[in-house]
Amino acid sequence: MRVSIRFDAEQLQALLRSLPDPAFVLSASGRYVAVFGGADTRYYHDGSPLVGRTLHEVLVPARAEAFLADIRAALRDGGLRIVEYELSNRDVRGLSDVGPAEPIWFEGRVMPLPFTVEGEAVVLWVASNITHRRQLQERLRALSETDELTGLANRRRFRAELQACYEAWARYGQPVALLYLDLDRFKAINDQLGHERGDEALRAVAAVLEGARRRTDLAARLGGDEFALLCPHTGLGEAAALARRLVAPVRRALAAFALGDGEPASVSIGWAECEPGDRGGGDLVRRADAALYRAKGARGRTAPA
Numbered sequence: 001m002r003v004s005i006r007f008d009a010e011q012l013q014a015l016l017r018s019l020p021d022p023a024f025v026l027s028a029s030g031r032y033v034a035v036f037g038g039a040d041t042r043y044y045h046d047g048s049p050l051v052g053r054t055l056h057e058v059l060v061p062a063r064a065e066a067f068l069a070d071i072r073a074a075l076r077d078g079g080l081r082i083v084e085y086e087l088s089n090r091d092v093r094g095l096s097d098v099g100p101a102e103p104i105w106f107e108g109r110v111m112p113l114p115f116t117v118e119g120e121a122v123v124l125w126v127a128s129n130i131t132h133r134r135q136l137q138e139r140l141r142a143l144s145e146t147d148e149l150t151g152l153a154n155r156r157r158f159r160a161e162l163q164a165c166y167e168a169w170a171r172y173g174q175p176v177a178l179l180y181l182d183l184d185r186f187k188a189i190n191d192q193l194g195h196e197r198g199d200e201a202l203r204a205v206a207a208v209l210e211g212a213r214r215r216t217d218l219a220a221r222l223g224g225d226e227f228a229l230l231c232p233h234t235g236l237g238e239a240a241a242l243a244r245r246l247v248a249p250v251r252r253a254l255a256a257f258a259l260g261d262g263e264p265a266s267v268s269i270g271w272a273e274c275e276p277g278d279r280g281g282g283d284l285v286r287r288a289d290a291a292l293y294r295a296k297g298a299r300g301r302t303a304p305a
């Protein structure tokens with residue numbers, strides 16, 4: 001037997017007020033018709049001052065237009081539309097300061113309503129605070145792209161940035177250079193001073209690369225004692241200058257790890273730039289790696305492609 005409970009108007013009002021997340025009724029022209037719920041100021045600001053106003057009255061034009069486009073898309077498609085966006089109470093004219101001080105990440109669930117208000121189609125827009133989830137996602141993404149030992153970008157991030165650089169070169173002709181670095185006699189540091197000191201040496205080299213790179217360059221540890229510097233907007237001449245500038249500070253950093261048998265640890269560097277005929281970032285890597293191999297062989301420490 002089906003039991004249906006009938007709420008009276010007062011109970012329905014209480015139910016709407018108690019919705020954990022704010023639920024806005026918004027018209028096709030962008031007017032806030034009503035707002036329910038979202039009363040917990042640990043998560044939300046009171047949205048009631050918005051009622052009767054339009055998106056364009058409370059937001060900068062670009063944001064208002066973006067939200068209007070979402071409302072119209074939900075109405076056009078006749079179904080649920082889910083959007084994610086970041087908003088601070090300072091971005092919304094008329095909202096009080098009582099509520100989270102930091103900008104909030106929202107998941108907006110936008111659903112057409114089966115009635116009109118003053119002749120206009122309307123949607124229900126439930127705005128859920130997903131800041132915590134976004135922060136976790138961001139942290140996981142950062143972890144998955146970072147070399148744990150040195151804090152530099154790892155191989156995964158390097159590959160993604162290399163691909164982006166290659167595409168900028170192929171499409172817009174923006175030069176890009178790559179420096180490949182491999183330490184010399186690093187194994188001796190491990191063998192003579194221990195693995196912990198080896199780790200410290202890798203961190204010291206990473207710090208030199210971080211200090212030497214330009215803001216747009218990416219310093220990465222590719223594994224073991226191999227590093228890379230990916231340099232957008234950089235040609236072969238500048239790459240050569242950067243490689244030569246790097247050798248002395250890396251050697252100085254490694255001098256702190258004195259080896260008992262004379263020759264100290266050092267670094268070899270090869271470099272290359274994107275060239276006509278390259279079909280992907282892999283071609284750049286191959287040339288930089290071949291140049292590194294020659295530098296190693298010559299023990300000349302640095303070599304162009």
Ligand SMILES: Nc1nc2c(ncn2[C@@H]2O[C@H](COP(=O)(O)OP(=O)(O)OP(=O)(O)O)[C@@H](O)[C@H]2O)c(=O)[nH]1
Nearest residue numbers: 182183184185186187188190195196198199224225
């Ligand atoms: N401490 C430490 N050692 C590592 C790590 N990853 C790899 N290694 C060691 O790094 C060493 C790299 O070996 P090689 O490339 O032969 O080192 P190398 O003595 O510089 O050799 P050349 O490049 O030929 O001069 C190996 O002994 C690895 O065990 C790490 O995360 N920490």
